[in-house]
Amino acid sequence: MTFFFLFISLFLCFLMLFSLYRAIFGPTVLDRFIGVNAIGSKTVILLLLIGFIYQRVDMFVDIALAYAFLNFIAVLAASRYFNKRKGLYEESTLE
Amino acid sequence: MNLIVVLFLIFGLLLFTGGAVGIIRMPDFYSRLHPAGKLDTIGILAMVIGLALFNLKHFGLAEVLLSCKMLLIVFFVFLASPTATHSIVDAGLRAGLRHWTKKDGR
Numbered sequence: 001m002t003f004f005f006l007f008i009s010l011f012l013c014f015l016m017l018f019s020l021y022r023a024i025f026g027p028t029v030l031d032r033f034i035g036v037n038a039i040g041s042k043t044v045i046l047l048l049l050i051g052f053i054y055q056r057v058d059m060f061v062d063i064a065l066a067y068a069f070l071n072f073i074a075v076l077a078a079s080r081y082f083n084k085r086k087g088l089y090e091e092s093t094l095e
Numbered sequence: 096m097n098l099i100v101v102l103f104l105i106f107g108l109l110l111f112t113g114g115a116v117g118i119i120r121m122p123d124f125y126s127r128l129h130p131a132g133k134l135d136t137i138g139i140l141a142m143v144i145g146l147a148l149f150n151l152k153h154f155g156l157a158e159v160l161l162s163c164k165m166l167l168i169v170f171f172v173f174l175a176s177p178t179a180t181h182s183i184v185d186a187g188l189r190a191g192l193r194h195w196t197k198k199d200g201r
Contacts, residue, residue, distance in 0.1 A: 001097065001149075008104055018115040022127075030124055030187050034131045037179060038118055041135040042111065044168065045142050057150060058157070061164045068168055072175035079179070079186040 002053055009049045012042050029082060033075055040071030096152065103145025110138035123195035124187060132180035136172060143169050 016039050023035030044064045051060025117130025147162040 004101065004104075008108060011108060012111065015111055015115045018119050022118050028124055028187075028192065030183055030192070031127065033183055034118060034124075034127055038114065038131050038135060041139060041172070041176070044172070045107075045111075045139060048143070048146050048165065052146065052149070058161055061161060061168075065164065065168050065171070068171055068175070072171075072179055075179040076182055079182040083186050083189055 005049050005052050009046055009053070012046050012049070016042055030079075033078060037071065037075050040067070040074075044068050044071075096148070100145045100149045103141050103148070107138045107140075107142030107145065110134045110141065114138065122199075124192060125184065125194050128180055128184060132176060136176045139172050140169050 019035045019038040019042070021035075023032050023039065026032040026035060044067055047060050047064040047067060048057070051057040051064075054060075111134070114130045114134035117134065118127055121127040121130065143165050147165045150158055150162050150165070
């Protein structure tokens with residue numbers, strides 16, 4: 001079962017690369033937020049799986065809960081910061 | 096018991112794959128929020144239910160408490176993820192970001 005958890009974790013890390021592409025090459029700033037938010041929601045599951053692999057779930061559950069809080073606060077604060085602000089998008093999408 | 100856990104994990108992984116592919120392939124910002132906000136939330140639900148069932152294999156008070164903590168993560172994500180998605184859309188609308196139409200092409 002540990003081998004299966006390891007396989008699932010590696011596949012989640014592979015899926016993070018797709019979101020990382022959107023976070024790096026996103027045309028607007030808000031697209032980068034979407035990529036970072038998707039990476040964070042995968043990281044919560046990855047932390048739980050690491051806890052099962054190392055057999056210390058009681059510690060890693062708290063870390064995963066704190067990471068979920070941190071992800072939410074980061075996205076909320078960043079989107080409030082960019083509220084009604086110029087330079088959020090490139091001119092080509094505005095036409 | 097292990098079969099149910101494996102099925103839940105595979106189902107969650109399938110939803111995560113759909114979300115990642117949707118974020119790559121959707122044409123504009125507003126439509127990219129649909130796979131990002133929806134599939135990730137239901138993927139977290141399926142995978143955490145599977146892991147909590149696997150944790151309950153040796154039944155005891157500490158394991159029940161630990162599984163309740165895992166379901167607390169799901170409860171918090173169900174509160175937080177729609178709020179974050181709504182906040183990002185609000186920032187995009189107030190900044191005047193135009194949505195995608197069919198004549199724009201891909």
